Amino acid sequence: MPRARRRWPWLVAALALLLAGAALMLSTEPALPPEPREVKLPTRMSAAESKREEARRTVVWLPPRDDAGVPTAAAPRPSDPLMALMPATVKRGAVVAEFNAIVHSDLGQAMLECLFGDEGGTLGMLRDAGLDPRTSLDRVAFIDGAMVVTGSFQGGGWTSLLPGQPTVSDRGPRGQVYQWSRPDAGTLSVGAWGGQLLVMGQDRAALEATLDRLDSPGPRPPGVLTEDQAYGEVYGVLTPDALAEVVGREDARLGETLRDAARSVNLHADVSHDVGLVADIEGTEPGRTEDLRRALGGALSLGRIEAQARGHDEEAQLLDLARVTRSENGKFRLQAGLPYEYLSRVFKDCVARRQAGSAVAGADAGR
Amino acid sequence: MRQVWRVALDLLLEASRRRWFVALFGAITVVLVVLGLSLQLEVVDGALAGSRLFGQVLLKDLFLGQTVLGFLNFAVALVAFHGGALFLCVACSDFAVELLAEGRIEHLLSLPVARWQLLFGTYLGVLALAAAGVLYGSLGLTLLLGVKSGLWSWRLAQGSALGWVGFCAIYAAMLTTAFFVRSAAASAAAGIATLVLGVLSSNREAVAAAIEAGAGRWAFRVLVMPFPRLGDLGQASAYLAMGRPFDALVTFKLALGCLLFSGALLSVAAWWFERKDF
Numbered sequence: 001m002p003r004a005r006r007r008w009p010w011l012v013a014a015l016a017l018l019l020a021g022a023a024l025m026l027s028t029e030p031a032l033p034p035e036p037r038e039v040k041l042p043t044r045m046s047a048a049e050s051k052r053e054e055a056r057r058t059v060v061w062l063p064p065r066d067d068a069g070v071p072t073a074a075a076p077r078p079s080d081p082l083m084a085l086m087p088a089t090v091k092r093g094a095v096v097a098e099f100n101a102i103v104h105s106d107l108g109q110a111m112l113e114c115l116f117g118d119e120g121g122t123l124g125m126l127r128d129a130g131l132d133p134r135t136s137l138d139r140v141a142f143i144d145g146a147m148v149v150t151g152s153f154q155g156g157g158w159t160s161l162l163p164g165q166p167t168v169s170d171r172g173p174r175g176q177v178y179q180w181s182r183p184d185a186g187t188l189s190v191g192a193w194g195g196q197l198l199v200m201g202q203d204r205a206a207l208e209a210t211l212d213r214l215d216s217p218g219p220r221p222p223g224v225l226t227e228d229q230a231y232g233e234v235y236g237v238l239t240p241d242a243l244a245e246v247v248g249r250e251d252a253r254l255g256e257t258l259r260d261a262a263r264s265v266n267l268h269a270d271v272s273h274d275v276g277l278v279a280d281i282e283g284t285e286p287g288r289t290e291d292l293r294r295a296l297g298g299a300l301s302l303g304r305i306e307a308q309a310r311g312h313d314e315e316a317q318l319l320d321l322a323r324v325t326r327s328e329n330g331k332f333r334l335q336a337g338l339p340y341e342y343l344s345r346v347f348k349d350c351v352a353r354r355q356a357g358s359a360v361a362g363a364d365a366g367r
Numbered sequence: 368m369r370q371v372w373r374v375a376l377d378l379l380l381e382a383s384r385r386r387w388f389v390a391l392f393g394a395i396t397v398v399l400v401v402l403g404l405s406l407q408l409e410v411v412d413g414a415l416a417g418s419r420l421f422g423q424v425l426l427k428d429l430f431l432g433q434t435v436l437g438f439l440n441f442a443v444a445l446v447a448f449h450g451g452a453l454f455l456c457v458a459c460s461d462f463a464v465e466l467l468a469e470g471r472i473e474h475l476l477s478l479p480v481a482r483w484q485l486l487f488g489t490y491l492g493v494l495a496l497a498a499a500g501v502l503y504g505s506l507g508l509t510l511l512l513g514v515k516s517g518l519w520s521w522r523l524a525q526g527s528a529l530g531w532v533g534f535c536a537i538y539a540a541m542l543t544t545a546f547f548v549r550s551a552a553a554s555a556a557a558g559i560a561t562l563v564l565g566v567l568s569s570n571r572e573a574v575a576a577a578i579e580a581g582a583g584r585w586a587f588r589v590l591v592m593p594f595p596r597l598g599d600l601g602q603a604s605a606y607l608a609m610g611r612p613f614d615a616l617v618t619f620k621l622a623l624g625c626l627l628f629s630g631a632l633l634s635v636a637a638w639w640f641e642r643k644d645f
Contacts, residue, residue, distance in 0.1 A: 011635070025620065
């Protein structure tokens with residue numbers, strides 16, 4: 001009887017040779033940077049954010065009344081003052097940053113040092129005025145040209161941040177307008193409401209109109225941002241023009257497409273550890289929305305390939321975290337992420353640059 | 368091992384009887400003649416002439432002639448590496464299929480030779496044939512460029528040796544395919560696919576960047592990772608032909624990787640061959 005030929009050693013040899021060859025060839029290549037982690041993306045309001053928003057509903061609306069002053073309906077639900085003063089439309093955008101949440105995030109300390117320097121600089125000056133960014137400021141919002149800051153402003157210590165003595169006049173039951181004279185004969189007006197909200201960057205008439213929205217009877221028509229959109233640490237709406245201006249600096253054609261095809265851009269960013277950004281883009285019509293979606297997706301892919309080809313592995317990995325989802329009902333979503341490690345390094349560099357700048361300025365002053 | 372060499376020698380004798388040498392060398396000669404007649408070497412020739420003229424006065428210009436020839440060798444070596452591999456894929460696709468044809472295979476199996484010796488002997492025989500073709504082609508090109516330019520360099524022949532190492536991996540895939548599917552077309556297709564995947568393997572990360580992160584990208588990386596880095600090997604061959612410094616250790620590892628890949632595929636072919644009834 002012939003001896004049966006053993007065949008399995010050939011397969012074992014094949015596998016061993018294949019693995020040895022792959023390992024040998026891999027040893028000639030530079031090590032790949034580790035794959036970036038998945039970044040948390042703000043896609044809906046969390047229970048904690050819902051509770052936070054509920055606590056902020058401090059504007060109590062009077063119920064609508066008839067001519068005899070008798071209420072005709074139940075009083076509407078109280079509102080968040082920041083959301084209540086949002087206009088129905090914006091020319092460029094309205095973006096809210098949860099300042100307090102951001103400075104208490106993992107990146108907060110590094111970010112504060114990057115923005116304000118050490119204790120002796122801007123940070124110390126703000127503290128002297130009773131405005132400790134870590135405790136007094138809650139949110140900072142930019143609504144077109146105006147800046148709105150919410151937090152604890154009882155006592156009016158913040159007025160010492162501006163030179164001179166302001167004139168103060170009441171506006172409504174809880175509002176005041178502070179006005180400073182400027183050296184160029186103009187005036188600077190700041191509105192305050194209920195010791196919890198400051199409005200800057202508007203002329204007096206616009207400022208009064210803004211404060212009136214908070215103290216007039218009955219709820220206002222919904223603004224561009226509402227309470228149910230207040231999730232993430234940064235949120236808001238941008239007009240296509242504003243976004244096209246930013247994008248157009250890098251890619252003029254993409255900026256133009258964005259301006260033509262987008263109707264509104266709704267932003268949410270989570271900065272609790274990493275930074276995760278979600279932008280919901282609504283198009284003017286389904287066909288153009290799809291074109292815009294493809295153009296953005298193509299730009300991201302191209303950027304990723306270019307970064308890889310130039311050997312910018314970290315940039316390629318960051319672009320890897322950016323995705324464009326399929327469009328539905330004339331809308332699509334752009335997601336992007338910046339890992340904690342990357343941002344931490346960016347802020348550390350920023351602090352180092354700031355310290356180096358201070359040292360040079362100190363040496364120049366000493367001469 | 369002696370039996371393996373005997374099978375290889377037998378294949379070469381068989382190739383000689385069947386006039387495969389004539390066909391292969393005839394085809395290479397046609398390519399060389401076409402290149403010799405069609406290459407526009409005036410620009411190179413002008414630069415070289417200038418170099419020779421002024422080189423007598425200016426030492427730095429002596430360098431120019433070698434530089435121009437180096438760039439030419441670089442381009443020729445790169446084209447020859449990939450073009451030559453494609454050419455050999457087609458030219459050698461029929462050899463194994465013919466040897467495995469009914470009648471001949473039964474005769475070979477009746478000889479006191481183990482099946483794996485037949486397989487490896489066939490592989491070495493075809494590689495010897497390909498080596499002769501590569502040597503003939505590279506020497507022909509060296510001669511062609513030398514006569515046209517007046518400058519002689521053996522670097523093109525040295526670079527083509529790496530091309531032959533790359534073909535070792537390609538032919539292993541072709542021979543293995545021929546053992547599974549007795550078809551010259553399938554064998555050639557497997558060779559071309561190995562060449563393409565080998566080039567992709569060298570540019571794995573650049574291509575992976577175009578694939579969305581996740582299972583697709585992971586699958587792509589795993590699929591192409593075992594393939595020999597033929598793109599890198601081609602580049603090393605071009606650098607060698609050009610005279611530009613290159614990492615000899617890395618190139619050695621890439622060449623060894625090609626041979627290990629070939630060994631792996633031939634082991635699969637041996638496993639299949641051992642269990643097949645004729």
